[in-house]
Amino acid sequence: MKLSKPVISFVLYILALFAFTRVANAQELFVDKKKHLKNLQEVKLANFTVSFTTSEGKSASTISRNNFMGAKSALRVITSGLTNELMQRITDEAYADFVEKLEAHGFTITEYRPEEKLIKSMAPYFKRTENYAEDVDYYQPFSHISTITVSAGNKPFVKYGNQYMVGHAAKQNKENPITVNYLINSGYLQANAKKREDKFFGKIYNKTKVAFLPGVQVFWRSGINVWSTKSAFGEIKINTNVYREGPAGELVTKDQSNLIRRSNATLELIIDPDKYYNDAMSVLKEVNTKLINEMAKYK
Template structure:
């Protein structure tokens, strides 16, 4: 069984003499990888699941699942910078990871399994569930879609987004890349079509989006401290990203008059659902770097700039098995929160 690996790039500003970049070999993959803990006000860790608009959830008995999407990370990048308070020395570190060894068939199968599991659990929560195919001849038919899968870009890197087999891949405001042409003011956009579906079906509308990351990355960001390091780390591990989840426009919320904060609700992951299991082989593909990280991991330290490029060669069976389990856990966590908000 392969071991999960954690790779750390650190660059430290120094005054006077320049330290050469040093590769410390032989500290191979001993650290299991975890996603960064998400924190809110005053640095307090967020709850596992966060809800908005939950006062409108009670009494809702029918819902249209108008959109279900899973975006799979293809590339991830992270960087950090540090400057000395009392000198001109500075440091920066950057890491970049790419995923290989998988194809659309694997990602589509994961998406279809997650979608089927979500619908089953939603029905078990006591809701009458209408799928897109049940309402395709009404307002839903006006909804714009793009070919699935669609390549998207985000601050964290590149993504490949899938809809379930036979369903529209709907672009939402905030998506970048394939969906950038669809604005909230377009008559065929979700922002315009969702209210029409609510009126037509006398039911709430859900849109579900999950982001599945293949490397967990962390960074010290931009700092200005005496002797501070610029630190970036990446480790192999799959996770359903914090912020993934359900947008829920309820029938009750649509009927609210006057001041109606959070009339369009949400149920999202406050913390990532993750696994520390390795699912493939990590290779250092930095130009001039040490390869085969199964044997060697490393720490880069020096003045100026440090960089490391990683490639994960995924085992399709392991990747699929872990991904389906994590998405199933995310479905359970979100729908359990919905049950509680409904008073079930």
């Protein structure tokens, strides 16, 4: 049967759309070392934390935290109004949603305590960090950033830099426990971004050459590690920020400096607790869905 040109064109369009959708979906996630993601019917959860950004700075010339303070042009954004109660509520509800979605996919969930799994000679080196610890998130090497990390259930947790100990326990017991680490920010700082039409942001951009794009978001490479050894682990992470547009509160200029060789500014986001909560839960639930849908492929 000979197809007409319109039919052929339509078929090619559908195939191209399908291919584009698959590529776009693949790029949403970073999935690495899939051999460690097999046989995850029982999810042994060692850690579930959400890190909340309280300030971030970026220079126009570099993203290096080492060069931020000496940069000629830089912008800092401070997020104020985040209480322990609000952060704990968000973390606990994100965890409950995570568990609910795992169970909906047929997973069973158990708590994994590495300190009870390690051999005696290694157990003394395992340390937990108290809840609401500052600057222990995974994103520290990438930016001049300050955070508060909150653990589900208001429990001491395994900070990101020590999670290799979960891998030690995994190897010693031939298990594959997981850790979940999310980073929430109130917006995105972009160096040398296009000039914005908004007068307020335009003024800041003209001064510092750094734009702030407001909107609560889960940052890239937030997600899941599946541990096999201290250095071998599978990853399911988001590859691009998941966000809701618009400031979750009131943005004000805190201070500005415009010296001959230096142009710096600081913005403050005074959060609206209800707006911040709603936006944070929206993006966290979306990320939970993306990651668990991917996990389900490796049961």
